[in-house]
Every structure is written in C-alpha cells, then in structure tokens.
Amino acid sequence: MSLRYITARVAQQIDEELMSTVGAFSIDQLMELAGLACAQTLATCYQKTTYPRVLVCCGPGNQGGDGLVAARHLGMFGYQPTVYMPKPGSKDIYKRLAKQCENMDIPILPPSEGTDDLKATLKTTDVILDAIFGFSFKPPIRAPFDKVLPLLSESRLPIVSVDIPSGWDVEIGNDAGLGLNPDVLISLTAPKEGVKDFTGRHFLGGRFVPKNLDKKHDLNIPDYPGFEQIVELPSVAKLNL
Amino acid sequence: MSLRYITARVAQQIDEELMSTVGAFSIDQLMELAGLACAQTLATCYQKTTYPRVLVCCGPGNQGGDGLVAARHLGMFGYQPTVYMPKPGSKDIYKRLAKQCENMDIPILPPSEGTDDLKATLKTTDVILDAIFGFSFKPPIRAPFDKVLPLLSESRLPIVSVDIPSGWDVEIGNDAGLGLNPDVLISLTAPKEGVKDFTGRHFLGGRFVPKNLDKKHDLNIPDYPGFEQIVELPSVAKLNL
Numbered sequence: 001m002s003l004r005y006i007t008a009r010v011a012q013q014i015d016e017e018l019m020s021t022v023g024a025f026s027i028d029q030l031m032e033l034a035g036l037a038c039a040q041t042l043a044t045c046y047q048k049t050t051y052p053r054v055l056v057c058c059g060p061g062n063q064g065g066d067g068l069v070a071a072r073h074l075g076m077f078g079y080q081p082t083v084y085m086p087k088p089g090s091k092d093i094y095k096r097l098a099k100q101c102e103n104m105d106i107p108i109l110p111p112s113e114g115t116d117d118l119k120a121t122l123k124t125t126d127v128i129l130d131a132i133f134g135f136s137f138k139p140p141i142r143a144p145f146d147k148v149l150p151l152l153s154e155s156r157l158p159i160v161s162v163d164i165p166s167g168w169d170v171e172i173g174n175d176a177g178l179g180l181n182p183d184v185l186i187s188l189t190a191p192k193e194g195v196k197d198f199t200g201r202h203f204l205g206g207r208f209v210p211k212n213l214d215k216k217h218d219l220n221i222p223d224y225p226g227f228e229q230i231v232e233l234p235s236v237a238k239l240n241l
Numbered sequence: 242m243s244l245r246y247i248t249a250r251v252a253q254q255i256d257e258e259l260m261s262t263v264g265a266f267s268i269d270q271l272m273e274l275a276g277l278a279c280a281q282t283l284a285t286c287y288q289k290t291t292y293p294r295v296l297v298c299c300g301p302g303n304q305g306g307d308g309l310v311a312a313r314h315l316g317m318f319g320y321q322p323t324v325y326m327p328k329p330g331s332k333d334i335y336k337r338l339a340k341q342c343e344n345m346d347i348p349i350l351p352p353s354e355g356t357d358d359l360k361a362t363l364k365t366t367d368v369i370l371d372a373i374f375g376f377s378f379k380p381p382i383r384a385p386f387d388k389v390l391p392l393l394s395e396s397r398l399p400i401v402s403v404d405i406p407s408g409w410d411v412e413i414g415n416d417a418g419l420g421l422n423p424d425v426l427i428s429l430t431a432p433k434e435g436v437k438d439f440t441g442r443h444f445l446g447g448r449f450v451p452k453n454l455d456k457k458h459d460l461n462i463p464d465y466p467g468f469e470q471i472v473e474l475p476s477v478a479k480l481n482l
Contacts, residue, residue, distance in 0.1 A: 022344070023341075024338075024344065026269045028267045029269050032269075039468065043467065044468075072449075076448050076465075078464075097265075099265035104452070207317050210345045211345070
C-alpha cells in the first residue's frame with residue numbers, strides 16, 4: 001500500500017476532522033507541531049554553520065502561521081531567521097505567533113511588494129523557507145505575491161517549501177510554470193496531488209493524525225523514525241530509476 | 242555561569258510572562274511542546290521494544306495536561322500508553338487533551354483511588370510517567386493521591402517524573418520521604434530548587450523560553466543539541482565525584 005497523494009478538498013476535510021469536537025485538536029497545537037516539523041526539515045537539509053540566515057516568507061493564512069512557528073523554532077535552534085509577511089494575516093493566532101517572533105528579536109521586514117527591503121535582504125540570505133501559499137491556494141497569483149515570487153526565484157537561493165510550493169496548483173502542480181522551484185519540500189499530514197512528480201528531497205510532517213483518520217482516508221502514512229516529527233520520503237527521482 | 246534552580250514562585254512568574262500579552266504564548270502551545278519533551282525523554286531512556294507499556298499518571302492541573310500530551314505522543318511513537326487520572330481536571334483544555342487520547346484508542350483507567358484497576362494495570366506496566374503534581378504542589382498529599390503514590394512506589398517499576406517528582410516539596414525536595422523516587426526526571430523551563438540533589442538521569446525540556454526571559458531570571462539555560470526538544474543535564478552523581 002503506497003502513500004496517498006490527496007486533493008485540496010481531502011486536505012481541508014482532514015483538517016476539519018482534526019479540529020472538530022470529535023478530533024478535539026486546537027489550531028494552536030496543530031500549527032505548533034507543523035511549524036516545528038518545517039523548522040526541523042530545514043535544519044536537516046541546511047546546517048546552521050553554512051546556512052545561518054533564513055528568510056521565512058509567510059502568507060496571510062494558516063500556512064503563514066506554520067511559517068511563523070518555524071521561524072521561532074529556527075531562532076531557538078541557533079539560526080538567524082528574518083520574517084517576511086508581504087500581506088500579514090488578520091487572525092488572532094497569526095498576530096500572536098508574529099508577536100512571539102518579535103519577542104525573540106527576530107527581524108520582521110515591512111510588508112512591501114518585493115521592493116528594496118526584500119531585494120536587499122535576499123542578498124544576505126542563505127536559504128528561503130516558503131510558507132506563502134498552502135493547500136487552499138487557487139490560481140491566479142494575486143498582488144502582492146505576483147511581484148514577490150519572481151524575486152524569490154531570481155535569487156537562486158535554496159528554497160524549502162511547506163506543503164505545496166507557492167504558485168503551484170495544489171492538484172495539477174507547476175504546469176503553468178509560475179511557481180517556485182524548491183529544492184526541498186515538507187508535506188504536512190499527507191502529500192498533495194500536485195507534488196507527485198516533485199524530484200527534490202521530500203519530507204512528511206504532522207505526526208498527529210490518529211490511526212482511524214489515516215485508515216478512513218487511506219493515507220497509508222509511513223512510519224516515522226523513533227520520536228522524530230519528520231520522515232523523509234523516497235524521492236521520485238530514485239523511484240523512477 | 243551555572244544553571245539556576247528556581248522556586249515555585251519564579252516558575253509561576255515565568256509561566257505567566259510566557260502567556261501574558263507580552264509573551265503571547267497560548268497554553269496549548271506550551272503544553273504541546275512540554276508534553277512532547279516528556280514523551281521524548283521517556284523514549285530516550287526506555288526503548289519501546291523493552292518497555293512498551295507506559296502508565297501515564299496525570300494530576301488534575303496543568304502538569305496532568307502535559308502528561309496527556311505525552312501519552313498521545315507516546316502512542317504516536319509506537320508505545321502502548323494507558324492513561325490514569327485519579328482526579329481528572331476540569332479545564333476545557335484538559336478535557337480536549339483527554340479526548341485526543343481517547344481518539345487514539347489509548348485506554349483510560351477509571352478515576353479510582355488505587356483500587357483493583359490500578360493494581361492490575363501496574364502488573365502489566367513496564368514504566369511509569371509521573372505527571373501528577375507540578376510546581377504548584379504544596380504538601381500534604383491529599384486524597385485520592387495519598388493512596389495512589391504508595392502503590393506506584395511499591396510497584397518498583399521505573400519512573401520518569403515530570404518537573405518535580407510527585408510528593409516532593411518544590412523547594413525542599415523529598416525530605417519528608419513521602420514522594421516518589423524516580424529514575425529519570427524531566428524538568429520543564431528550568432529545574433526547581435527541590436531537585437538540586439536528584440541523582441538519576443536529568444533532562445530539561447521547554448525549548449521555548451526567549452533569551453530575554455532567560456536573562457531576566459538568570460536561568461542560564463544550557464544549549465540544546467541540534468533541533469532537539471530536550472537536553473540531558475550533567476548528573477549530580479557525576480558532579481559530586
């Protein structure tokens with residue numbers, strides 16, 4: 001039985017089930033574990049001695065929240081994260097997570113459209129964490145992100161994307177060619193259909209899905225090692241050899 | 242500069258600062274990371290192949306909440322946890338955390354005073370996670386716990402205690418001799434004064450204290466390794482050699 005690649009609709013349904021009165025999870029809990037998994041994935045692939053300066057790009061939704069959690073943990077791990085929110089989220093939890101980064105003296109760029117601040121920061125960045133769009137993204141790429149994504153791509157810096165590389169259709173992938181091309185991907189809960197052919201290093205996080213939910217949705221989540229919060233998936237490149 | 246052992250009052254103050262509008266943390270976040278650290282400590286010391294059956298004993302307060310989070314993560318790690326709440330907590334978060342264990346089909350003992358259920362379960366337990374009393378505990382040990390603690394001690398099973406071994410005075414320790422004698426201790430945020438002479442394996446968890454809080458309270462928190470959520474402290478036994 002192989003790992004299932006899920007649609008945006010199924011991803012949304014699993015999230016709702018986890019947070020329903022049945023699942024009983026709060027979004028704070030799930031975001032904390034998801035963001036920790038993102039930070040650990042980046043730290044696994046890009047060591048802080050060589051890649052200390054991480055630009056954490058956060059969208060306005062829940063994925064941006066995961067990014068803010070990851071930025072805080074990266075700071076705890078000894079990285080030098082900088083947070084960039086082109087369009088900050090308006091939810092209470094989002095604001096609290098941003099405040100937690102501020103409390104750790106993590107620099108936060110002003111929410112501009114990829115102007116001088118972003119350009120200057122990219123020049124002193126070693127690796128990008130892309131937490132801009134999540135599984136609820138639907139094309140087209142709207143302002144201010146239409147200006148931001150090309151700047152991230154043109155930087156040629158290594159990119160770690162969360163769940164779905166920003167700009168990709170969640171089910172179709174990067175057919176339109178407008179999305180980022182990350183080196184590393186950290187899927188949350190279960191990978192999405194659009195990343196089936198992703199050839200970089202691919203991790204899975206979100207070690208909080210109860211067995212009954214896994215079974216109900218035929219996710220076939222692989223075993224995580226020991227007490228880790230992430231598991232590396234066999235790469236598509238290797239599978240196709 | 243050596244690690245500071247703190248009083249109950251300072252522990253309470255740090256918790257309040259973390260969760261104030263300044264610190265901006267929710268209790269859900271802190272409990273999730275604390276409980277994960279407890280589960281990882283147990284998994285570090287007692288491998289699931291030899292010690293699969295964990296009895297997670299939870300008090301009615303926040304420490305019981307940490308225990309419930311730990312039970313869920315232990316289930317995720319492949320252990321066979323059983324939850325025992327002699328006096329279940331009444332807070333909403335406590336009930337949600339217990340529900341999350343239920344959803345994972347983790348057995349929950351009825352809340353009795355160490356009667357037949359507890360005695361029978363101890364016979365099929367490999368290791369105990371003691372999350373009964375936390376830093377707000379003040380002697381004497383009240384019912385139903387006055388019956389429960391002796392049964393746990395008499396079982397002679399290995400015990401991992403969270404923050405302060407149950408029955409110990411938070412600042413004076415186990416002078417009265419009524420507390421548990423754990424093999425392993427996982428202190429949260431910073432160790433408490435009462436465990437200064439603890440001679441077993443001692444870990445620290447709670448990798449969420451911002452540097453400014455660490456500094457303000459002279460905690461001198463040691464560096465955590467890599468992207469781990471726990472760090473083992475030098476044992477008192479070794480220090481005294």
